[in-house]
Amino acid sequence: MKQILLKTEGISKYFHDPQTFQVLKSIDLEVRRGEFLSLVGKSGSGKSTLMYLLSTMDMDFEGKLQINNIELTGKKPDYLARFRNEHIGFVFQFHFLLPEFTALENVMIPALKLAKFPESEIKKRAMEKLDILGIADQADKVSSKLSGGQQQRVAIARALINNPLLIMGDEPTGNLDSVNSKIVFDTFRKLTQELGQTIIAVTHDDDFAAKTDRIIEMKDGRIL
Amino acid sequence: MNVNFKIAKTHLLAKPKQTLVAMLGVTFGIGMFITMVSLMTGLNNFTEDLTKIASADIRMYKDITEPRPTLLDKINPKAVNLVHSVKPKNESEKIRNALQIADLLRRDPEILGVAPRLTSQVFYNFGPVKLNGSVAGVDILEEDKLFDLNSKMKEGSLSALMTTSNGLIIGSGLAKKLSAKLGDLLILTTPQGITYSMKVVGVFQLGLGEIDNVRSYANLATVQKLLGKDAGYITDLNIKTTNYREARGKAEKIQAMYGYKAEDWETANSTLLAGAIIRDIMTYSVSITLLIVAGFGIYNILNMTIYSKMKDIAILKATGFAAKDVTGIFMTQSLIIGLFGSLMGLVVGYILSLLLAQVPFDGGDLLSIDALPISFDPKFYLIGIVFGVATTAVAGWMPARKAGKIDPIEIIRGI
Numbered sequence: 226m227k228q229i230l231l232k233t234e235g236i237s238k239y240f241h242d243p244q245t246f247q248v249l250k251s252i253d254l255e256v257r258r259g260e261f262l263s264l265v266g267k268s269g270s271g272k273s274t275l276m277y278l279l280s281t282m283d284m285d286f287e288g289k290l291q292i293n294n295i296e297l298t299g300k301k302p303d304y305l306a307r308f309r310n311e312h313i314g315f316v317f318q319f320h321f322l323l324p325e326f327t328a329l330e331n332v333m334i335p336a337l338k339l340a341k342f343p344e345s346e347i348k349k350r351a352m353e354k355l356d357i358l359g360i361a362d363q364a365d366k367v368s369s370k371l372s373g374g375q376q377q378r379v380a381i382a383r384a385l386i387n388n389p390l391l392i393m394g395d396e397p398t399g400n401l402d403s404v405n406s407k408i409v410f411d412t413f414r415k416l417t418q419e420l421g422q423t424i425i426a427v428t429h430d431d432d433f434a435a436k437t438d439r440i441i442e443m444k445d446g447r448i449l
Numbered sequence: 450m451n452v453n454f455k456i457a458k459t460h461l462l463a464k465p466k467q468t469l470v471a472m473l474g475v476t477f478g479i480g481m482f483i484t485m486v487s488l489m490t491g492l493n494n495f496t497e498d499l500t501k502i503a504s505a506d507i508r509m510y511k512d513i514t515e516p517r518p519t520l521l522d523k524i525n526p527k528a529v530n531l532v533h534s535v536k537p538k539n540e541s542e543k544i545r546n547a548l549q550i551a552d553l554l555r556r557d558p559e560i561l562g563v564a565p566r567l568t569s570q571v572f573y574n575f576g577p578v579k580l581n582g583s584v585a586g587v588d589i590l591e592e593d594k595l596f597d598l599n600s601k602m603k604e605g606s607l608s609a610l611m612t613t614s615n616g617l618i619i620g621s622g623l624a625k626k627l628s629a630k631l632g633d634l635l636i637l638t639t640p641q642g643i644t645y646s647m648k649v650v651g652v653f654q655l656g657l658g659e660i661d662n663v664r665s666y667a668n669l670a671t672v673q674k675l676l677g678k679d680a681g682y683i684t685d686l687n688i689k690t691t692n693y694r695e696a697r698g699k700a701e702k703i704q705a706m707y708g709y710k711a712e713d714w715e716t717a718n719s720t721l722l723a724g725a726i727i728r729d730i731m732t733y734s735v736s737i738t739l740l741i742v743a744g745f746g747i748y749n750i751l752n753m754t755i756y757s758k759m760k761d762i763a764i765l766k767a768t769g770f771a772a773k774d775v776t777g778i779f780m781t782q783s784l785i786i787g788l789f790g791s792l793m794g795l796v797v798g799y800i801l802s803l804l805l806a807q808v809p810f811d812g813g814d815l816l817s818i819d820a821l822p823i824s825f826d827p828k829f830y831l832i833g834i835v836f837g838v839a840t841t842a843v844a845g846w847m848p849a850r851k852a853g854k855i856d857p858i859e860i861i862r863g864i
């Protein structure tokens with residue numbers, strides 16, 4: 226039995242605008258190290274909201290969140306920022322890159338922030354990540370000049386740069402054609418199998434979900 | 450290089466035009482400040498120099514315009530005494546024991562020199578010409594210590610006055626009007642009708658028409674004789690202090706100690722020096738206005754930048770940048786704009802000051818300068834850069850803090 230990496234206990238969340246409404250209802254979830262997990266469910270069921278909580282970007286909820294045995298509820302924003310920087314990689318549906326920076330710089334920035342290694346070492350590692358994603362040849366291009374599929378791969382490389390405990394994706398292939406979707410899926414597969422990376426990905430793509438280790442389905446703010 | 454700084458730099462370089470415009474706002478403000486303050490300070494110093502040519506740090510004299518206490522007041526100092534129709538007394542302007550007072554003052558370590566003086570109105574007669582003026586009876590060596598007369602001599606010498614009892618050193622304007630030369634004999638007539646023949650032994654030029662055109666220096670004893678007074682008759686003591694900036698306080702102490710009016714140079718020339726305060730107010734109000742305008746410019750540009758960079762801010766925060774990092778990134782941008790804008794402003798201000806220093810300026814009778822007096826005091830350049838950077842720091846603070854507070858989820862969800 227593999228070690229539990231992420232654990233939630235009775236997470237509930239409310240929105241108060243326009244009226245009070247419970248998005249998440251007592252979510253209990255356990256994710257093991259090395260698992261490739263997909264989160265599915267109808268639009269509006271609360272998947273994105275849950276992902277923002279799990280990634281520590283939104284800490285306004287009831288219940289408990291533990292990652293790597295660290296209790297994260299009640300921690301200060303600066304601590305959480307540092308924690309995200311070091312341990313969590315996030316891939317969005319829209320390839321969120323900093324447009325003025327090159328692909329390589331985009332990948333390097335979270336590591337420069339962490340400042341665990343000298344810049345030359347970070348550069349070397351960033352190139353390795355880009356190589357894993359098959360876009361090392363695009364390293365010096367300004368990110369806004371890359372195609373959608375290439376940008377998403379840069380975003381994944383960026384998520385990997387600090388060797389995080391956990392990678393989360395909110396519909397990471399939602400905006401990609403089938404060729405690029407397959408590349409992203411294969412990359413995730415490889416990361417979990419070969420490097421023991423843990424991944425949680427929200428998806429609408431049944432084929433994508435079917436090939437993951439475990440499917441979690443959400444409906445009306447609950448896990449089925 | 451710090452990653453926050455690197456991001457700030459990239460943002461600025463990505464929009465060079467906008468960055469430059471923001472910098473130019475600061476440049477303009479600081480440039481104007483430097484130019485104005487250099488000119489105004491130059492003019493202030495110039496006026497001050499002018500007044501210092503003719504005024505001693507402190508002048509002691511008997512102030513007969515002060516209200517005279519009545520006899521009743523002396524007897525009954527605490528009571529309310531009403532005396533009508535008090536007439537002025539024909540008081541002598543003599544400072545009693547002036548030479549002893551001068552000796553006492555000279556012992557004060559804060560006092561560098563004391564020059565006694567006795568002035569009389571006179572008519573100068575030379576051939577057919579008759580001119581109104583004044584003759585100052587002085588101890589020429591003491592006078593030289595205070596006013597550096599030796600360097601103001603155009604012809605003749607100070608020592609010639611000491612060896613000639615009826616010698617006279619006349620102002621250059623006076624010499625010109627009288628067409629008098631060294632060795633010429635002038636007839637001086639006092640208001641009391643006494644005439645005296647005096648020999649021109651020197652010509653001085655202070656650079657102030659109002660003095661050079663009317664004044665002459667003679668030996669103290671000669672003027673005393675001219676006025677029919679005794680050897681102790683002195684009306685003025687001019688005093689030079691170690692620090693003329695503190696003359697006002699010193700004057701008050703001297704006045705309290707000796708009971709004679711002691712007036713510092715600033716009070717004596719207050720009308721002339723009042724312009725300095727107005728010029729200072731003008732300089733600072735114009736500069737501060739310009740800087741506030743520049744500050745608003747930076748505030749706007751930074752707000753716009755932040756608005757267009759919402760997505761980037763969300764990414765940064767999602768990937769682990771804390772609020773203080775994001776605030777830091779935008780503060781850095783603001784400060785870089787401020788620093789470079791101010792530095793350019795200093796250069797612009799320096800160049801404009803150099804140009805102004807070339808502008809011909811006719812001092813009229815006030816010779817010695819032919820171009821606008823400009824101050825190049827490095828102090829103002831330091832103030833300028835502190836001003837500029839401080840303005841941008843204040844202007845940048847609010848937008849930068851707002852950027853730090855942006856909630857990444859709202860942005861991410863919104864797309």
Ligand SMILES: Nc1ncnc2c1ncn2[C@@H]1O[C@H](COP(=O)(O)OP(=O)(O)O)[C@@H](O)[C@H]1O
Pocket residue numbers: 240241242243248266267268269270271272273274275862
């Ligand atoms: N900021 C918000 N304020 C109010 N309601 C919100 C907010 N964000 C999301 N919601 C609502 O919460 C529900 C869940 O949204 P979301 O987590 O985005 O669902 P999913 O990602 O599964 O499509 C939806 O009904 C959505 O309208």
Ligand SMILES: [Mg+2]
Pocket residue numbers: 272273274
């Ligand atoms: Mg969603």
